Amino acid sequence: MPTVVVPEIGTAAAWRDAARGLLGAGVPPADVLWQFGAGDADLFADAPATPPAPGQVSVPKSFVSLAENLCWHSDPQRFARLYAFLWRLKDRPSLMTDRGDADLAKLRVMEKAVSRDKHKMKAFLRFREVPKLGDRRRFAAWFEPTHHIAEPMAGFFARRFGDMDWLIVTPHRSVAFTDGRIALLPGGAKPDLPDDAHEALWTTYFRSIFNPARLKVQAMQSEMPKKYWKNLPEAAAIPEMIAGAEARARQMQAAAPSLPPLRAARISERLSGQDTPPPAGDLDALHRQAAACTRCPLHRDATQVVMGEGPRDAPLMIVGEQPGDHEDLAGRPFVGPAGQLFDRVAADVGLDRDRAFVTNAVKHFKFQPRGKRRIHQRPDAGEVQACKWWLEAERQLVRPKLILAMGATAAESLTGSGKGILSRRGTVEAAEDGTPVLLTLHPSYLLRVPDAAAKEAAMRDFRADLSIAARMLAEAA
Amino acid sequence: MAKLDLQQKLAILSDAAKYDASCASSGTSKRQSRDGSGLGSTEGSGICHAYAPDGRCISLLKILMTNFCIYDCAYCVNRVSSNVTRARFSPEEVIQLTLEFYRRNYIEGLFLSSGIIKSPDDTMADMVRIARELRQVHNFRGYIHLKTIPDAAPHLIEEAGRHADRLSINVELPTDASVKSYAPEKDPGTIRKAMADVRLTKEASKDRSHTGKRPPRFAPAGQSTQMIVGADGANDATILGQSTRLYSSYKLKRVYYSAFSPIPDSSAKLPLIRPPLEREHRLYQADWLLRFYGFGLDEITGATEGGNLDLQIDPKLAWALQNRHHFPLDVNAAPREMLLRVPGFGVKTVNRILTTRRHRTLRYEDLTRMGASLKKARAFITAAGWTPGALTDSVDLRARFAPPPEQLSLF
Numbered sequence: 083m084p085t086v087v088v089p090e091i092g093t094a095a096a097w098r099d100a101a102r103g104l105l106g107a108g109v110p111p112a113d114v115l116w117q118f119g120a121g122d123a124d125l126f127a128d129a130p131a132t133p134p135a136p137g138q139v140s141v142p143k144s145f146v147s148l149a150e151n152l153c154w155h156s157d158p159q160r161f162a163r164l165y166a167f168l169w170r171l172k173d174r175p176s177l178m179t180d181r182g183d184a185d186l187a188k189l190r191v192m193e194k195a196v197s198r199d200k201h202k203m204k205a206f207l208r209f210r211e212v213p214k215l216g217d218r219r220r221f222a223a224w225f226e227p228t229h230h231i232a233e234p235m236a237g238f239f240a241r242r243f244g245d246m247d248w249l250i251v252t253p254h255r256s257v258a259f260t261d262g263r264i265a266l267l268p269g270g271a272k273p274d275l276p277d278d279a280h281e282a283l284w285t286t287y288f289r290s291i292f293n294p295a296r297l298k299v300q301a302m303q304s305e306m307p308k309k310y311w312k313n314l315p316e317a318a319a320i321p322e323m324i325a326g327a328e329a330r331a332r333q334m335q336a337a338a339p340s341l342p343p344l345r346a347a348r349i350s351e352r353l354s355g356q357d358t359p360p361p362a363g364d365l366d367a368l369h370r371q372a373a374a375c376t377r378c379p380l381h382r383d384a385t386q387v388v389m390g391e392g393p394r395d396a397p398l399m400i401v402g403e404q405p406g407d408h409e410d411l412a413g414r415p416f417v418g419p420a421g422q423l424f425d426r427v428a429a430d431v432g433l434d435r436d437r438a439f440v441t442n443a444v445k446h447f448k449f450q451p452r453g454k455r456r457i458h459q460r461p462d463a464g465e466v467q468a469c470k471w472w473l474e475a476e477r478q479l480v481r482p483k484l485i486l487a488m489g490a491t492a493a494e495s496l497t498g499s500g501k502g503i504l505s506r507r508g509t510v511e512a513a514e515d516g517t518p519v520l521l522t523l524h525p526s527y528l529l530r531v532p533d534a535a536a537k538e539a540a541m542r543d544f545r546a547d548l549s550i551a552a553r554m555l556a557e558a559a
Numbered sequence: 560m561a562k563l564d565l566q567q568k569l570a571i572l573s574d575a576a577k578y579d580a581s582c583a584s585s586g587t588s589k590r591q592s593r594d595g596s597g598l599g600s601t602e603g604s605g606i607c608h609a610y611a612p613d614g615r616c617i618s619l620l621k622i623l624m625t626n627f628c629i630y631d632c633a634y635c636v637n638r639v640s641s642n643v644t645r646a647r648f649s650p651e652e653v654i655q656l657t658l659e660f661y662r663r664n665y666i667e668g669l670f671l672s673s674g675i676i677k678s679p680d681d682t683m684a685d686m687v688r689i690a691r692e693l694r695q696v697h698n699f700r701g702y703i704h705l706k707t708i709p710d711a712a713p714h715l716i717e718e719a720g721r722h723a724d725r726l727s728i729n730v731e732l733p734t735d736a737s738v739k740s741y742a743p744e745k746d747p748g749t750i751r752k753a754m755a756d757v758r759l760t761k762e763a764s765k766d767r768s769h770t771g772k773r774p775p776r777f778a779p780a781g782q783s784t785q786m787i788v789g790a791d792g793a794n795d796a797t798i799l800g801q802s803t804r805l806y807s808s809y810k811l812k813r814v815y816y817s818a819f820s821p822i823p824d825s826s827a828k829l830p831l832i833r834p835p836l837e838r839e840h841r842l843y844q845a846d847w848l849l850r851f852y853g854f855g856l857d858e859i860t861g862a863t864e865g866g867n868l869d870l871q872i873d874p875k876l877a878w879a880l881q882n883r884h885h886f887p888l889d890v891n892a893a894p895r896e897m898l899l900r901v902p903g904f905g906v907k908t909v910n911r912i913l914t915t916r917r918h919r920t921l922r923y924e925d926l927t928r929m930g931a932s933l934k935k936a937r938a939f940i941t942a943a944g945w946t947p948g949a950l951t952d953s954v955d956l957r958a959r960f961a962p963p964p965e966q967l968s969l970f
Contacts, residue, residue, distance in 0.1 A: 181915040182925035205606050209663045221662060242600040244592035245698075246662060262595050283656070284665050286566055290573040291621060292611040295820045295834055301614025305607065316609055324612050331821060331833075339827040342640030349629045349639050353744055373748060382735055383804050385751040410808075411755035451807035451856075 084109070088161055090119040090255070091233065091266050094153040098146075101165055102139050111169045116161035141171055142178045148189060151196045154230045163189060199229045204238060206310045209248060210278040218261070222249040224272045224313060230254050236264050281315040288316035294327035295334065365394060368475055372445060378468035380446035380461070385410045390441025390476050397555055398438040399482035400424075401473065403491040403524055407456050410447035415440050420526035424488075427525075427541075431549045439480045443495035444469045458526075461491060470495050477517070483558045485517055486551050489524025497521075508547050510554075520554065522547035563646050569656065571646040575626040575637050576672055578822070579729075580785055580815040581704070582607075584618045584667035587724040587780035590700040597698030599661060599668070601724070605702075606667050619670040619704060620660050624648055624686060628674030632731070632742035633828040634790045634819060637674045641824045647676075650689045657693060661701055668702030668724075669693070675708060683711035683719070690722035702780075709745070709753040716753070717760055720777040725812070728753050729785045730805065733798045737791035741828065754809040757782045761810075781812035788842060789835040790819040796866035799845055803856050806849075816842045841868040848875055851906055852899045871961040876902040879939055880957055886939040887951050890921050903935030935960065 086100045104114060145168070152160050167185050171177050180186060209221035221243070225232075232255040239250065240259055250257045256267040302320075311317035372387045381387070388405035391414060400416075408418035416424060428435050444465055449456040461469075473495055477485070487493045494500030496519050497511045503521065511519045523544050531537040563571070585605030592598055607616035625647035626637040636643055648656075657669045671689060675682050686705055693699040705723040707716055720726055728750055732738045735747040757778065764777035784805060786798060802814040818834035845868060848854040852875070860866060862877040869877045879886065879902050888897055890912055898909045911929040915921065923945035926933060938950045938959075950956065 176918065179914040180918040181911040181929050182919055182921065184928075187928045201606070205608050207664050211663075219662070223664070238600075238602075241591035241593045241602075243598065243662070243664075244595045245598050262593075278663070280659050280663055283566060283569060284660060284663070286570050287573050287620065287660075288609060288611065288617065290570045291577045291617060293577050293613045293615075293820060296613040296615075296818070296836060298614030298836075299612055302610040302612050305614075305616065306610040314609065320612060327612065334821040334823050334825070335833075337824070340642050340824055343642055346631065346640040350631050350744075353629060381748075385755045385808065386748055411759050413752065413755075449807075451803040453850075454807060454810065456807045 084113065085115040085117055086161075087117045087120060088153070090230075093118070093230070094150045094234070097153050097161055097164070098149060101149075101168055104165065105139050105168060105172060111162065111166040114162070114165060116165070118158065118161070139172070141168065142175050144178045145171060148193055151193045152189060154234055155192050155196050156229045157192065160192065163192075196229050196231065199227050200231050200235055202310065203227050203231060203235055206306070206314060207239075207250065208281075208313065208315060209243075210275045210281075212276060214247070216247075216261075218245070218247045220247045220249075222251070222273065222275055224251050224275070226313065227252055227254075232257050232269075233266055236266070240264055285316045285319050289319055289323060292323055292327075294323075294330040297324065297327045297331075299324055363479075365389070365476070365479055368472075368479065372472050375445070375472070377471065378446075378465045380444070380448050380465055383449070384446040386413050387445045388413055388415050388442065388447070389445060389472070390439050390480075391415055392439030392441075392480075393437065394480060396437060396439035396480055397483045397558065398433075398486060398551065399477065399480055399484070400435075400438050400440045400486045401488065401492040401496060402440075402442045403489050403526075404442050404444035404461055405447045406458060406526070407447070407449070410449075415442055419529060420524070423525045423528060427545055427548055431545060431552050433548050433552045433555075438486075439476070439482060441473065441476055443473055443492045445472055463494070466491060466495050477513070477515075482517065484551060484554050485513060485519045486548075487519050487521050489522075489527065492524070493519075493521055507543060508550065518554070520547065520551055565652060565656075568646045568648055568652070569622070571644055572623045572626060572648060573621065575623045575643070575674075576621045576670075578636065578817065578820065579621060579670070579672060579706070580615075580817045581727060581783055581813065582616050582618045582621060582670065583704075583725070583780075583783070583813065584702040585780070586812065587702060588776065592698070592700050597700050598658065599699050599701035601667075601700065601702055608665055608667065618667045619702065620657055620666045620668070621670040622648070622653065622656075622672070624650075624653060624671060624673035624682070624689070625676055626674050627676050629677075630675055630742065630744040632745065633826040634731075634741055634787055634822075636822040636824065638826065640826065643824055650685060650692065653689050654692055654697065657701075658697055658699065661699070666701075668699075668704070670704040670706075672706035673708075679708040679710040680712050680715060683708045683715040687715055687719050687722070690719065694722045704780075707753060707757070709749045711753075713756060716756060717777070720757065720760060720764075721775050723778055725780040725783065726757055726778045727783045727785070728757070730801070731785070731787060732791055733786055733788075733793040733801045734791070737793065741790065751808075754782065754784070754805070754811075758809045782809065783811055783813040783815060785815040785817055787819050788816050788839055790829055794866035795838070795842060795845070795863060795868045796860040798842060799849065799856060799859060802846060803849060814846065816846070837870045838868070841870060841874060845874045853896055854878070854900075872957065873902070875900070876935060876960060883951055887941045887947050888939060890926065890940050890942045891916055901936050901939050903932035903937075903939075905930065 088097050088100065149164050152164055167189060177183060203225055207223050207225045209223045212220045212222050214220045232250060232252045236257045248259045251270050251273050254269040256269055258265045258267055369389045372389055375381055375387060388409050402416060405415060406418045406420065409415055425435055444461040448459045448461050450459050485496060487496050490500035490503045493503055496513050506521050507523055509521055511521065513519050523540060528540050528544055531540050583605055587601050589602055591600040605618055607618050609617040611617060627645050627647060628637045629639055631638045631640050653671065660666045671686055673682050673686055690703050690705060693703065703723045704725040705719050707719055707726050707728050709728055730750055731742055731745065738745055738747045761777045764774045767773050788798060805811055805814055816839050818836050818839040820834035845859050848859060849856065858878060859874055862874065862881045868874050888901060895909060895913060898904055898912060908929050908931045912921065920943045922943045926942060938947050938956055
């Protein structure tokens with residue numbers, strides 16, 4: 083029976099080449115004996131044969147990575163199992179996705195064991211500093227993995243600890259990294275490494291970060307099994323930490339609240355004294371007051387109040403519905419998609435946004451969370467009513483010659499009714515104090531109209547309304 | 560006061576940092592130092608380098624720059640009115656500890672937080688300096704998580720995001736009212752605004768300019784926050800409502816729930832109770848159902864009593880027990896969204912079911928191999944060779960999962 087010797091270094095690549103050759107030559111799994119390294123040969127084996135040259139065999143990618151991992155498993159049967167599965171796979175590539183297949187299930191379990199072992203090596207290997215030979219600092223570690231993973235892990239440590247020299251010794255294989263070069267060496271016994279002062283600091287950290295009121299020993303052990311403890315400097319502290327936890331937690335609960343130190347009152351007083359009441363009568367002061375508004379529940383969920391923006395003496399006041407997602411985050415009105423559409427059309431008809439005071443009927447964003455997004459919700463009559471107070475305050479400060487009300491909510495707040503906006507648009511009504519209010523559609527409505535023809539018509543109307551506003555302003559000036 | 564040595568400072572300032580639950584080091588951009596030009600790597604998945612007996616992973620060096628603080632938050636061990644021993648690291652000490660721990664493979668990086676000294680800007684500037692020097696002077700490529708101070712100036716937050724992998728700002732408590740009463744100097748509005756700024760800056764960092772140049776990376780591992788559970792009276796429905804809003808508003812990577820735990824030198828304002836660990840666990844389960852299993856908030860809270868999750872059984876099972884008319888499901892035919900609702904099936908199991916059933920009719924035994932927990936799932940599914948019969952609708956189904964009631968002691 084032909085025996086294929088898979089070398090101890092470069093195992094995964096060698097197995098892959100051998101398997102390719104055997105498969106290409108049509109050698110069934112029962113006719114191959116696999117041997118790891120040049121150790122004790124099988125009693126029934128022939129002299130090691132040179133496997134046939136690798137042929138062209140295509141297998142699913144997922145098998146290649148499975149085999150790459152599995153070759154480092156410590157089970158002597160791994161090569162045979164892999165080859166037997168590969169033999170079945172060559173006629174049925176879809177086998178890789180069959181989670182019910184018993185052979186594959188076994189291989190997956192083994193693969194998981196290797197992956198876990200690798201992961202634990204990344205996590206639990208501990209370096210100690212050793213005297214340096216050249217310019218670079220040197221570190222060394224002893225680790226006892228369950229599988230033959232020192233070689234496949236060398237790259238990870240080289241990518242991570244690129245600017246220092248290091249040596250990792252495991253029973254099966256050692257890896258040295260010197261001046262940026264990786265060398266694979268024979269394994270060895272536990273080396274005698276010098277003490278490292280940082281282990282005491284690390285153990286201090288480990289003790290202090292532990293919360294004795296949340297003792298969960300099982301959870302710790304399932305992730306950090308005891309077999310690793312002997313090579314972890316911090317693990318020596320564990321038994322005492324567990325033993326003392328209960329008492330420490332009880333002590334904390336039993337301790338009566340203490341009196342605050344003297345400086346506390348002084349500091350707190352100084353802090354609370356910093357809030358000076360805002361001077362009334364200007365837009366900034368109004369903004370500060372509105373930031374504390376609790377007249378309706380919308381303040382609880384929104385990020386911030388979004389007040390109007392523009393010159394204090396603006397002849398035109400533009401009122402939209404409410405801030406959207408983007409406005410809520412940025413704290414400024416009309417900076418989202420609807421605002422950008424407005425800017426485009428306004429520029430077309432010669433309406434200067436910089437000379438207008440831009441604001442909303444409702445100052446907080448109302449929304450419904452849906453997964454990773456926030457879905458806009460229309461404010462109800464109560465919310466519009468509550469916020470009217472702020473819109474009124476803005477209007478009294480700015481005293482515009484004309485108000486452009488965009489959409490039903492703005493119309494409702496300014497004229498008392500938001501009904502029938504499609505038929506009222508393009509007309510001028512009056513606000514409570516008599517300021518003319520020109521009604522139009524809300525730009526976000528234009529973004530939402532599904533039908534192309536209807537959208538075009540709505541755009542035309544909107545453009546016409548903005549032109550009316552521009553003309554009225556020119557006449558008033 | 561005697562001068563503290565490094566060991567003592569480390570003990571004080573890590574003890575003060577342990578109430579922050581986050582220790583994630585995953586999900587950031589890939590970096591390495593194979594060419595010897597620096598130290599450290601990040602390769603996608605996080606690594607837990609140790610576990611403390613509280614079951615929590617230790618992935619980062621989680622410390623406070625200082626535990627001096629001018630704020631007086633009742634739940635916090637570092638509040639100004641507490642008598643804990645105070646200490647302060649110099650930026651050099653933090654940098655050296657991080658690098659030396661990293662070289663010995665103890666940690667994935669640094670999680671730096673701080674009490675507020677002098678002013679929010681001063682404190683934030685010191686933290687940013689530490690991150691900047693780690694990156695630029697020491698070429699450190701490991702993970703950095705900075706806790707941002709809500710009131711700090713925007714340019715400091717922006718610089719923090721350029722050096723750090725993750726930024727976080729804690730909302731602390733589930734409602735604005737409790738933040739105001741327990742953390743009088745903190746403003747929930749300012750906290751939300753800071754999270755909004757982080758989201759906007761991160762989104763802006765993805766836009767290329769007209770020359771195709773990409774702005775510098777900003778917090779590639781995103782932002783997260785933490786809520787303390789059990790310190791105020793908020794119920795689970797309120798807490799989960801708050802987290803759905805936070806996820807949708809600020810694109811958070813995670814909301815951490817931290818069971819309020821007794822602290823040394825507690826305030827008279829807060830009850831000292833055993834931390835509600837089971838409740839914390841159920842909240843995480845519900846959080847996962849909301850984000851990865853297609854559950855709506857009302858479905859989860861609909862299966863609660865008085866707005867609190869059932870502590871004895873998990874929230875998915877609680878939902879399934881109340882909605883038995885959807886079950887049993889045929890694992891060989893049911894759509895993905897329904898399979899995700901079967902108690903005992905995780906996302907991986909469902910994916911395996913979907914790929915495998917293209918090859919064969921699934922049998923009960925196949926499901927075990929796919930990682931399903933059939934103890935839970937069996938009452939809710941049919942498969943080849945398995946039907947739950949009357950089990951699905953049996954009156955005592957809940958009792959099969961819940962731990963048996965404890966006999967009350969007479970004494």
